[in-house]
Amino acid sequence: MSSHSESIIREPLITGTNITYAQITEDVLRPVEKMPGKAWWIGFTVASMGATLWVFAVSYTFWYGIGSWGLNKTIGWAWDITGFVWWVGIGHAGTLISAILLLFRQKWRNSINRSAEAMTIFAVICAASYVVSHMGRPWMALYTLPIPNQYGSLWVNFNSPLVWDVFAVSTYFSVSLVFWYTGLLPDIATIRDRSKGGLHRKIYSIMSFGWTGSVKTWQRFETVSLILAGVATPLVLSVHSIVSMDFATSLEPGWHTTIFPPYFVAGAVFSGFAMVQTLLLITRKVLGLENYITMFHIEAMNKIIILTGSIVMVAYCTEFFIAYYSQVEYEQYAFLNRYFGPYWWASWSMFCCNCVIPQVLWFKKVRRSIPATWILSIIINIGMWFERFVIIVTSLHRDYLPSSWAMFYPTWVDVSVFVGSLGVFFTLFLLFIRVLPSIAIAEVKLLVKGSSEQEKRKILEAGHADPAQAQFYKEALRKFDSIDITEYEKV
Amino acid sequence: MSSTKYILGLFEDPDEMMDGIHLLQQNSVPIYDVYTPMPIHGIEAKLGIKDSRIGYAAFMFGCLGGTVIFSIIYYAMVHDWPMDIGGKPAFAVPDYIPITFEWTVLYTAFGSAFTFFFSTHLFPGRTPRVMDFRATNDRFVIAIDAKGNTPHEDITNLLKEAGAVEVKHNDRKYVSYE
Numbered sequence: 001m002s003s004h005s006e007s008i009i010r011e012p013l014i015t016g017t018n019i020t021y022a023q024i025t026e027d028v029l030r031p032v033e034k035m036p037g038k039a040w041w042i043g044f045t046v047a048s049m050g051a052t053l054w055v056f057a058v059s060y061t062f063w064y065g066i067g068s069w070g071l072n073k074t075i076g077w078a079w080d081i082t083g084f085v086w087w088v089g090i091g092h093a094g095t096l097i098s099a100i101l102l103l104f105r106q107k108w109r110n111s112i113n114r115s116a117e118a119m120t121i122f123a124v125i126c127a128a129s130y131v132v133s134h135m136g137r138p139w140m141a142l143y144t145l146p147i148p149n150q151y152g153s154l155w156v157n158f159n160s161p162l163v164w165d166v167f168a169v170s171t172y173f174s175v176s177l178v179f180w181y182t183g184l185l186p187d188i189a190t191i192r193d194r195s196k197g198g199l200h201r202k203i204y205s206i207m208s209f210g211w212t213g214s215v216k217t218w219q220r221f222e223t224v225s226l227i228l229a230g231v232a233t234p235l236v237l238s239v240h241s242i243v244s245m246d247f248a249t250s251l252e253p254g255w256h257t258t259i260f261p262p263y264f265v266a267g268a269v270f271s272g273f274a275m276v277q278t279l280l281l282i283t284r285k286v287l288g289l290e291n292y293i294t295m296f297h298i299e300a301m302n303k304i305i306i307l308t309g310s311i312v313m314v315a316y317c318t319e320f321f322i323a324y325y326s327q328v329e330y331e332q333y334a335f336l337n338r339y340f341g342p343y344w345w346a347s348w349s350m351f352c353c354n355c356v357i358p359q360v361l362w363f364k365k366v367r368r369s370i371p372a373t374w375i376l377s378i379i380i381n382i383g384m385w386f387e388r389f390v391i392i393v394t395s396l397h398r399d400y401l402p403s404s405w406a407m408f409y410p411t412w413v414d415v416s417v418f419v420g421s422l423g424v425f426f427t428l429f430l431l432f433i434r435v436l437p438s439i440a441i442a443e444v445k446l447l448v449k450g451s452s453e454q455e456k457r458k459i460l461e462a463g464h465a466d467p468a469q470a471q472f473y474k475e476a477l478r479k480f481d482s483i484d485i486t487e488y489e490k491v
Numbered sequence: 492m493s494s495t496k497y498i499l500g501l502f503e504d505p506d507e508m509m510d511g512i513h514l515l516q517q518n519s520v521p522i523y524d525v526y527t528p529m530p531i532h533g534i535e536a537k538l539g540i541k542d543s544r545i546g547y548a549a550f551m552f553g554c555l556g557g558t559v560i561f562s563i564i565y566y567a568m569v570h571d572w573p574m575d576i577g578g579k580p581a582f583a584v585p586d587y588i589p590i591t592f593e594w595t596v597l598y599t600a601f602g603s604a605f606t607f608f609f610s611t612h613l614f615p616g617r618t619p620r621v622m623d624f625r626a627t628n629d630r631f632v633i634a635i636d637a638k639g640n641t642p643h644e645d646i647t648n649l650l651k652e653a654g655a656v657e658v659k660h661n662d663r664k665y666v667s668y669e
Contacts, residue, residue, distance in 0.1 A: 025629065164590055216611065
């Protein structure tokens with residue numbers, strides 16, 4: 001039907017020459033229906049060892065108290081809150097892809113939204129675990145909620161950004177979970193209907209909520225998706241804004257700045273997309289999903305990374321300038337100390353990893369290189385971790401009273417909780433790609449007509465395309481690693 | 492009298508399925524339902540299904556969430572236990588905005604999702620009422636209630652004419668899961 005056809009100059013979102021609806025189901029469900037390969041087992045073994053380390057380190061913290069961490073009277077927040085902010089930030093890319101790109105009708109989100117959203121959920125789990133373990137006594141988490149209690153009732157202080165944070169992060173987690181799971185229903189039904197029976201079918205049958213794919217179900221499904229995307233968009237912006245207010249509403253030099261909310265949100269999206277690249281570049285290779293997560297997706301995400309990275313860089317410079325311009329000597333000292341004090345190496349690592357090195361993404365060749373993208377994504381992840389460390393520790397370690405100046409040295413427990421949380425994250429992600437479809441099958445099927453390489457090729461072969469546009473399109477295909485360009489020479 | 496309960500037209504291509512719906516409607520054959528592996532726009536209009544009203548529900552849930560949490564904050568901070576924080580007023584509305592916003596979003600999201608599950612009869616453990624196993628994979632299925640819609644041969648021919656790759660005459664409404 002003519003209504004499907006999309007301009008030939010748009011690059012294809014699905015490559016491959018024999019993509020049918022059945023083929024998509026087959027390709028995406030292969031890791032779910034077959035026994036996992038060697039790569040998965042190796043990854044899972046390493047990740048679960050990390051998760052075990054996390055269990056041990058967190059249990060150790062609960063048993064001996066947070067005195068086992070490297071915190072002192074001056075530096076009350078260090079690796080723990082760094083880890084918390086880092087993980088919450090990583091989650092932001094998932095919501096950006098699934099919600100904001102849906103509102104903007106960016107069809108390329110369809111093949112990456114599922115795994116990015118799963119990543120959001122697992123990252124927020126890791127983040128929340130930091131907050132709870134920082135309480136030392138995990139049951140104290142109950143007192144962050146406004147529940148009537150035996151003290152009178154003694155309510156939480158609703159004026160405090162820390163309480164806002166409890167509400168923001170818990171809302172963010174639960175709304176992301178609902179959004180993710182609602183989107184999963186049709187795909188779980190696909191697994192159910194292909195199942196050979198027995199317990200496997202029973203489990204997926206329960207999880208599918210009895211989905212059938214009737215007209216009304218789909219119509220309401222799309223309405224709900226749009227509503228959830230509509231509310232998740234301001235939500236995701238609010239979450240990191242509120243996280244930043246944990247710092248910005250204090251009177252601490254280096255924290256007390258109005259630039260924090262947009263600065264944190266941009267940084268969150270920046271680090272989140274880096275993590276998406278880290279995971280998806282490997283996933284696409286190991287699971288053989290090159291036709292669905294194409295070079296177009298990788299390049300598009302790299303463009304978002306360079307945009308948000310630039311915002312972050314502008315924010316660093318603005319902070320520095322405002323500290324000078326404010327003529328507040330404490331503020332000025334905080335920033336000079338940041339870059340030239342005892343933590344200079346952390347600040348310069350942050351600046352190099354987040355601002356200097358990612359500039360290579362302006363070059364097409366780098367944006368389209370998988371190894372380069374992957375290495376950059378790791379560099380950015382490291383840089384963004386340092387950003388949070390620098391903001392938190394360098395501001396705290398030398399404040400108004402020189403007699404209480406101190407340094408922070410992490411203990412093995414600090415390090416283990418962080419490394420362990422990476423293990424928890426990767427374990428959850430690997431389990432996810434094993435039991436649930438890592439690509440939204442139904443949504444990718446929508447792209448077959450119109451946005452796929454084979455449909456566009458038909459237009460070319462039929463000679464319906466404008467010759468100049470056809471040439472442009474063929475040039476654009478050169479970047480795809482999943483397309484054999486020689487086949488196009490005769491078309 | 493034949494024992495056929497439902498006639499299913501299985502299509503490979505959504506456009507051919509749309510032709511099938513069109514052809515059946517031209518011949519005044521009522522359609523029971525259509526099952527597709529992905530949302531196909533335009534079927535709702537053809538089958539005369541009204542716009543979903545979940546949006547209204549979502550709005551009301553949002554208002555409810557905002558009101559509930561604002562009331563809780565007001566009760567705790569102003570009525571039950573006002574605190575003197577540097578002599579500032581207890582009823583500090585700007586401070587209440589973030590949490591009020593969060594719960595507005597929370598109620599909207601959960602409210603609209605649960606309204607969707609409720610209205611579409613989706614819940615964990617519900618027996619899937621599937622007419623054809625491939626409707627969630629690669630087949631676009633038009634289901635026609637066989638009772639009263641005769642002759643069945645004509646319906647089969649219409650579906651075939653529109654491009655159905657297979658026409659099933661099922662004696663049972665749903666494929667059994669047991």
